[in-house]
Protein backbone atom coordinates (compact mmCIF):
# COMPACT_ATOMS: atom_id res chain seq x y z
CA UNK A 1 0.00 0.00 0.00
CA UNK A 2 1.15 3.51 -0.79
CA UNK A 3 -0.28 6.93 -0.06
CA UNK A 4 -2.27 8.60 -2.86
CA UNK A 5 -0.09 11.51 -4.02
CA UNK A 6 -3.14 13.82 -4.02
CA UNK A 7 -5.22 13.07 -0.91
CA UNK A 8 -2.91 10.79 1.08
CA UNK A 9 -5.38 7.89 1.34
CA UNK A 10 -3.64 4.49 1.38
CA UNK A 11 -4.15 2.63 -1.89
CA UNK A 12 -2.82 -0.15 -4.10
CA UNK A 13 -3.92 1.65 -7.26
CA UNK A 14 -1.26 3.15 -9.50
CA UNK A 15 -1.16 5.30 -12.60
CA UNK A 16 -1.84 2.84 -15.40
CA UNK A 17 0.72 4.39 -17.72
CA UNK A 18 3.80 4.70 -15.53
CA UNK A 19 2.79 2.53 -12.53
CA UNK A 20 5.19 4.66 -10.47
CA UNK A 21 2.72 7.11 -8.90
CA UNK A 22 -0.14 6.11 -6.61
CA UNK A 23 -3.65 7.51 -7.02
CA UNK A 24 -6.58 6.26 -4.96
CA UNK A 25 -9.24 7.20 -7.50
CA UNK A 26 -9.89 8.50 -11.00
CA UNK A 27 -10.83 11.87 -9.45
CA UNK A 28 -7.48 12.21 -7.69
CA UNK A 29 -5.61 11.15 -10.83
CA UNK A 30 -7.53 13.67 -12.96
CA UNK A 31 -6.83 16.46 -10.49
CA UNK A 32 -3.08 15.77 -10.62
CA UNK A 33 -2.82 15.03 -14.36
CA UNK A 34 -1.74 18.50 -15.57
CA UNK A 35 1.27 18.26 -13.26
CA UNK A 36 1.80 14.50 -13.56
CA UNK A 37 1.68 14.44 -17.38
CA UNK A 38 5.35 15.31 -17.96
CA UNK A 39 6.59 13.14 -15.08
CA UNK A 40 4.47 10.26 -16.37
CA UNK A 41 6.15 10.38 -19.79
CA UNK A 42 9.56 10.35 -18.14
CA UNK A 43 8.58 7.49 -15.83
CA UNK A 44 7.46 5.49 -18.86
CA UNK A 45 10.83 6.13 -20.55
CA UNK A 46 12.70 5.07 -17.40
CA UNK A 47 10.64 1.88 -17.14
CA UNK A 48 11.35 1.12 -20.79
CA UNK A 49 15.10 1.50 -20.28
CA UNK A 50 15.13 -0.57 -17.10
CA UNK A 51 13.32 -3.44 -18.79
CA UNK A 52 16.42 -3.95 -20.93
CA UNK A 53 18.45 -4.68 -17.80
CA UNK A 54 16.06 -7.23 -16.30
CA UNK A 55 17.86 -10.54 -15.96
CA UNK A 56 16.10 -13.56 -17.42
CA UNK A 57 16.29 -16.03 -14.53
CA UNK A 58 19.39 -15.83 -12.43
CA UNK A 59 19.36 -14.81 -8.77
CA UNK A 60 22.08 -13.71 -6.41
CA UNK A 61 22.55 -12.55 -2.85
CA UNK A 62 21.90 -8.84 -2.21
CA UNK A 63 25.06 -7.29 -0.76
CA UNK A 64 22.99 -5.13 1.60
CA UNK A 65 20.27 -7.36 3.08
CA UNK A 66 21.85 -10.73 2.08
CA UNK A 67 18.52 -12.03 0.72
CA UNK A 68 18.02 -13.34 -2.79
CA UNK A 69 17.35 -10.83 -5.55
CA UNK A 70 17.21 -10.86 -9.32
CA UNK A 71 18.22 -7.24 -9.79
CA UNK A 72 21.79 -7.17 -10.88
CA UNK A 73 23.49 -3.85 -10.62
CA UNK A 74 27.15 -3.38 -10.77
CA UNK A 75 30.00 -1.36 -9.53
CA UNK A 76 33.62 -1.89 -10.47
CA UNK A 77 34.49 -3.35 -7.07
CA UNK A 78 31.85 -6.12 -6.99
CA UNK A 79 31.81 -7.37 -10.57
CA UNK A 80 29.64 -10.46 -10.97
CA UNK A 81 28.78 -10.46 -7.25
CA UNK A 82 27.04 -7.09 -7.57
CA UNK A 83 23.51 -8.24 -6.78
CA UNK A 84 21.42 -5.72 -4.90
CA UNK A 85 17.77 -4.73 -4.45
CA UNK A 86 17.20 -1.23 -5.83
CA UNK A 87 15.42 -0.43 -2.55
CA UNK A 88 18.47 -1.60 -0.58
CA UNK A 89 20.89 0.42 -2.73
CA UNK A 90 18.57 3.40 -2.24
CA UNK A 91 18.81 3.04 1.55
CA UNK A 92 22.60 3.03 1.26
CA UNK A 93 22.51 6.06 -1.07
CA UNK A 94 20.47 8.05 1.48
CA UNK A 95 23.37 7.79 3.91
CA UNK A 96 25.93 9.28 1.48
CA UNK A 97 27.15 12.59 2.88
CA UNK A 98 25.88 15.59 0.96
CA UNK A 99 23.74 13.51 -1.41
CA UNK A 100 20.36 14.73 -2.57
CA UNK A 101 17.61 14.95 -1.39
CA UNK A 102 19.11 15.80 2.03
CA UNK A 103 22.11 17.63 0.57
CA UNK A 104 22.70 19.20 -2.82
CA UNK A 105 25.03 16.72 -4.53
CA UNK A 106 23.10 14.73 -7.14
CA UNK A 107 26.09 12.60 -8.17
CA UNK A 108 27.00 11.51 -4.60
CA UNK A 109 23.75 9.53 -4.55
CA UNK A 110 24.98 7.48 -7.51
CA UNK A 111 28.45 6.57 -6.28
CA UNK A 112 29.43 3.22 -4.73
CA UNK A 113 30.75 3.96 -1.25
CA UNK A 114 33.35 1.21 -1.45
CA UNK A 115 35.06 1.94 -4.78
CA UNK A 116 33.94 5.59 -5.09
CA UNK A 117 32.89 5.09 -8.70
CA UNK A 118 29.49 5.55 -10.30
CA UNK A 119 27.33 2.45 -10.33
CA UNK A 120 26.85 0.90 -13.73
CA UNK A 121 23.96 0.40 -16.16
CA UNK A 122 20.52 -0.38 -14.79
CA UNK A 123 21.31 0.27 -11.14
CA UNK A 124 22.67 3.75 -11.88
CA UNK A 125 19.52 4.67 -13.81
CA UNK A 126 17.15 3.14 -11.23
CA UNK A 127 18.86 5.00 -8.38
CA UNK A 128 18.91 8.25 -10.32
CA UNK A 129 15.18 7.93 -11.03
CA UNK A 130 14.46 7.30 -7.36
CA UNK A 131 16.48 10.38 -6.36
CA UNK A 132 14.53 12.45 -8.89
CA UNK A 133 11.21 11.21 -7.43
CA UNK A 134 12.31 12.01 -3.90
CA UNK A 135 13.26 15.55 -4.92
CA UNK A 136 9.82 16.22 -6.35
CA UNK A 137 8.24 19.25 -4.71
CA UNK A 138 11.51 21.11 -4.05
CA UNK A 139 12.20 23.06 -7.22
CA UNK A 140 15.96 23.56 -6.87
CA UNK A 141 16.67 20.02 -5.69
CA UNK A 142 14.50 18.71 -8.48
CA UNK A 143 16.56 20.76 -10.96
CA UNK A 144 19.79 19.09 -9.75
CA UNK A 145 18.19 15.66 -9.91
CA UNK A 146 16.69 16.40 -13.34
CA UNK A 147 20.09 17.39 -14.74
CA UNK A 148 21.55 14.06 -13.57
CA UNK A 149 18.57 12.09 -14.85
CA UNK A 150 18.71 13.87 -18.23
CA UNK A 151 22.32 12.74 -18.71
CA UNK A 152 21.40 9.10 -17.93
CA UNK A 153 18.29 9.09 -20.12
CA UNK A 154 20.34 10.50 -22.96
CA UNK A 155 22.88 7.71 -22.69
CA UNK A 156 19.99 5.23 -22.84
CA UNK A 157 18.68 6.85 -26.02
CA UNK A 158 15.67 8.75 -24.56
CA UNK A 159 16.59 12.07 -26.15
CA UNK A 160 13.17 13.70 -26.02
CA UNK A 161 12.64 13.09 -22.30
CA UNK A 162 16.23 14.17 -21.59
CA UNK A 163 15.60 17.43 -23.45
CA UNK A 164 12.47 18.18 -21.41
CA UNK A 165 14.28 17.62 -18.10
CA UNK A 166 17.35 19.56 -19.21
CA UNK A 167 15.36 22.59 -20.36
CA UNK A 168 13.43 22.74 -17.12
CA UNK A 169 16.46 22.41 -14.88
CA UNK A 170 18.31 25.14 -16.80
CA UNK A 171 15.36 27.50 -16.34
CA UNK A 172 15.32 26.87 -12.61
CA UNK A 173 19.11 27.36 -12.24
CA UNK A 174 19.00 30.55 -14.26
CA UNK A 175 16.13 31.95 -12.20
CA UNK A 176 17.63 30.84 -8.87
CA UNK A 177 21.35 31.53 -9.31
CA UNK A 178 21.40 34.01 -12.20
CA UNK A 179 22.43 33.64 -15.84
CA UNK A 180 26.16 33.88 -15.12
CA UNK A 181 26.40 31.32 -12.35
CA UNK A 182 28.65 28.32 -13.03
CA UNK A 183 25.77 25.89 -12.45
CA UNK A 184 23.65 27.71 -15.04
CA UNK A 185 26.52 27.59 -17.53
CA UNK A 186 26.92 23.84 -17.00
CA UNK A 187 23.19 23.38 -17.57
CA UNK A 188 23.38 25.52 -20.71
CA UNK A 189 26.19 23.44 -22.21
CA UNK A 190 24.42 20.20 -21.30
CA UNK A 191 21.24 21.41 -23.00
CA UNK A 192 23.16 22.63 -26.06
CA UNK A 193 24.84 19.26 -26.42
CA UNK A 194 21.45 17.49 -26.21
CA UNK A 195 20.03 19.83 -28.85
CA UNK A 196 23.01 19.20 -31.12
CA UNK A 197 22.50 15.46 -30.67
CA UNK A 198 18.83 15.87 -31.58
CA UNK A 199 19.77 17.67 -34.82
CA UNK A 200 18.80 21.15 -33.65
CA UNK A 201 22.15 22.81 -34.42
CA UNK A 202 20.73 26.32 -34.66
CA UNK A 203 19.37 26.48 -31.12
CA UNK A 204 22.45 24.63 -29.83
CA UNK A 205 24.74 27.27 -31.41
CA UNK A 206 22.78 30.10 -29.80
CA UNK A 207 23.34 28.49 -26.40
CA UNK A 208 27.03 27.68 -26.96
CA UNK A 209 27.67 31.29 -27.96
CA UNK A 210 26.84 32.43 -24.43
CA UNK A 211 28.73 29.64 -22.65
CA UNK A 212 31.96 30.34 -20.71
CA UNK A 213 35.37 29.62 -22.27
CA UNK A 214 37.52 28.42 -19.37
CA UNK A 215 38.66 25.03 -18.13
CA UNK A 216 38.00 21.53 -19.44
CA UNK A 217 34.20 22.03 -19.71
CA UNK A 218 34.90 25.23 -21.66
CA UNK A 219 37.17 23.45 -24.14
CA UNK A 220 34.64 20.66 -24.55
CA UNK A 221 31.87 23.19 -25.17
CA UNK A 222 34.00 25.02 -27.78
CA UNK A 223 34.63 21.82 -29.72
CA UNK A 224 30.92 21.05 -29.76
CA UNK A 225 30.18 24.64 -30.74
CA UNK A 226 32.59 24.41 -33.68
CA UNK A 227 30.94 21.14 -34.79
CA UNK A 228 27.52 22.81 -34.66
CA UNK A 229 28.72 25.82 -36.66
CA UNK A 230 30.16 23.49 -39.31
CA UNK A 231 26.82 21.66 -39.51
CA UNK A 232 25.16 25.01 -40.20
CA UNK A 233 27.71 25.81 -42.91
CA UNK A 234 29.29 28.68 -40.96
CA UNK A 235 32.81 27.44 -41.68
CA UNK A 236 34.70 30.68 -41.04
CA UNK A 237 33.33 30.97 -37.50
CA UNK A 238 33.72 27.20 -37.02
CA UNK A 239 37.41 27.46 -37.95
CA UNK A 240 37.98 30.35 -35.54
CA UNK A 241 36.30 28.61 -32.60
CA UNK A 242 37.95 25.29 -33.51
CA UNK A 243 41.45 26.80 -33.58
CA UNK A 244 40.90 28.46 -30.20
CA UNK A 245 39.72 25.17 -28.68
CA UNK A 246 42.67 23.23 -30.12
CA UNK A 247 45.19 25.86 -28.97
CA UNK A 248 43.83 25.98 -25.45
CA UNK A 249 43.57 22.21 -25.15
CA UNK A 250 47.19 21.75 -26.30
CA UNK A 251 48.34 24.37 -23.83
CA UNK A 252 46.36 23.15 -20.82
CA UNK A 253 46.03 19.40 -21.37
CA UNK A 254 48.88 18.38 -23.67
CA UNK A 255 49.23 16.89 -27.15
CA UNK A 256 47.87 13.41 -26.44
CA UNK A 257 44.88 14.33 -24.28
CA UNK A 258 41.54 12.99 -25.41
CA UNK A 259 40.10 16.50 -25.83
CA UNK A 260 43.12 17.76 -27.80
CA UNK A 261 42.69 14.85 -30.21
CA UNK A 262 38.96 15.55 -30.47
CA UNK A 263 39.66 19.23 -31.16
CA UNK A 264 42.23 18.31 -33.80
CA UNK A 265 39.91 16.02 -35.77
CA UNK A 266 37.03 18.48 -35.41
CA UNK A 267 39.16 21.26 -36.92
CA UNK A 268 40.35 18.87 -39.63
CA UNK A 269 36.74 18.22 -40.62
CA UNK A 270 36.03 21.96 -40.76
CA UNK A 271 39.05 22.66 -42.99
CA UNK A 272 38.38 19.79 -45.42
CA UNK A 273 39.23 19.54 -48.23
CA UNK A 274 42.66 21.10 -47.83
CA UNK A 275 46.28 20.13 -47.19
CA UNK A 276 46.05 21.35 -43.61
CA UNK A 277 42.94 19.24 -43.00
CA UNK A 278 44.75 16.16 -44.30
CA UNK A 279 47.79 16.83 -42.12
CA UNK A 280 45.61 17.31 -39.02
CA UNK A 281 43.65 14.13 -39.73
CA UNK A 282 46.90 12.15 -40.29
CA UNK A 283 48.28 13.43 -37.01
CA UNK A 284 45.06 12.83 -35.02
CA UNK A 285 44.75 9.31 -36.42
CA UNK A 286 48.39 8.43 -35.70
CA UNK A 287 48.08 9.69 -32.12
CA UNK A 288 44.80 7.88 -31.52
CA UNK A 289 46.33 4.64 -32.81
CA UNK A 290 49.27 5.06 -30.48
CA UNK A 291 47.34 6.21 -27.39
CA UNK A 292 44.11 4.15 -27.66
CA UNK A 293 45.09 1.35 -30.06
CA UNK A 294 44.15 0.85 -33.74
CA UNK A 295 40.81 -0.87 -32.99
CA UNK A 296 39.48 1.56 -30.36
CA UNK A 297 36.08 3.01 -31.21
CA UNK A 298 37.36 6.61 -31.15
CA UNK A 299 40.27 5.67 -33.43
CA UNK A 300 37.82 4.08 -35.86
CA UNK A 301 35.57 7.17 -35.70
CA UNK A 302 38.49 9.46 -36.70
CA UNK A 303 39.49 7.02 -39.47
CA UNK A 304 35.92 7.07 -40.78
CA UNK A 305 35.79 10.88 -40.91
CA UNK A 306 39.24 11.10 -42.46
CA UNK A 307 38.36 8.51 -45.11
CA UNK A 308 35.10 10.21 -46.11
CA UNK A 309 36.79 13.60 -46.26
CA UNK A 310 39.59 12.18 -48.47
CA UNK A 311 37.10 10.54 -50.78
CA UNK A 312 35.17 13.76 -51.48
CA UNK A 313 38.10 15.00 -53.62
CA UNK A 314 38.83 13.03 -56.79
CA UNK A 315 42.56 12.87 -55.97
CA UNK A 316 42.01 11.22 -52.60
CA UNK A 317 39.24 8.81 -53.53
CA UNK A 318 41.41 5.69 -53.80
CA UNK A 319 43.12 6.35 -50.47
CA UNK A 320 39.80 7.18 -48.81
CA UNK A 321 38.18 3.94 -49.91
CA UNK A 322 41.21 1.90 -48.84
CA UNK A 323 41.17 3.49 -45.38
CA UNK A 324 37.43 2.97 -45.07
CA UNK A 325 37.72 -0.71 -46.06
CA UNK A 326 40.34 -1.20 -43.37
CA UNK A 327 38.17 0.63 -40.80
CA UNK A 328 35.15 -1.46 -41.74
CA UNK A 329 37.11 -4.71 -41.27
CA UNK A 330 38.35 -3.57 -37.86
CA UNK A 331 34.84 -2.57 -36.79
CA UNK A 332 33.44 -5.95 -37.87
CA UNK A 333 36.06 -7.62 -35.73
CA UNK A 334 35.72 -5.43 -32.62
CA UNK A 335 32.06 -4.35 -32.60
CA UNK A 336 30.53 -7.23 -34.58
CA UNK A 337 28.90 -7.18 -38.01
CA UNK A 338 25.53 -5.88 -36.80
CA UNK A 339 26.70 -3.06 -34.54
CA UNK A 340 25.27 0.34 -35.61
CA UNK A 341 28.80 1.69 -36.15
CA UNK A 342 29.72 -1.24 -38.40
CA UNK A 343 26.48 -0.90 -40.36
CA UNK A 344 27.12 2.82 -40.80
CA UNK A 345 30.60 2.08 -42.17
CA UNK A 346 29.15 -0.49 -44.57
CA UNK A 347 26.63 2.07 -45.85
CA UNK A 348 29.27 4.80 -46.33
CA UNK A 349 31.59 2.36 -48.08
CA UNK A 350 28.83 1.22 -50.44
CA UNK A 351 28.02 4.84 -51.30
CA UNK A 352 31.64 5.69 -52.08
CA UNK A 353 32.28 2.56 -54.14
CA UNK A 354 29.26 3.25 -56.36
CA UNK A 355 29.85 6.95 -56.93
Ligand SMILES: [Zn+2]
Pocket residue numbers: 004005006007008009023024025028
Ligand atom coordinates in the same frame (compact mmCIF):
# COMPACT_ATOMS: atom_id res chain seq x y z
ZN1 LIG B 1 -6.55 10.25 -3.58
Ligand SMILES: [Zn+2]
Pocket residue numbers: 015016017018019020021036039040041043
Ligand atom coordinates in the same frame (compact mmCIF):
# COMPACT_ATOMS: atom_id res chain seq x y z
ZN1 LIG C 1 1.85 8.18 -14.55
Ligand SMILES: [Zn+2]
Pocket residue numbers: 062063064065066067069084085088
Ligand atom coordinates in the same frame (compact mmCIF):
# COMPACT_ATOMS: atom_id res chain seq x y z
ZN1 LIG D 1 18.46 -6.25 -0.40
Ligand SMILES: [Zn+2]
Pocket residue numbers: 075076077078112113114115116117
Ligand atom coordinates in the same frame (compact mmCIF):
# COMPACT_ATOMS: atom_id res chain seq x y z
ZN1 LIG E 1 31.96 -0.33 -5.91
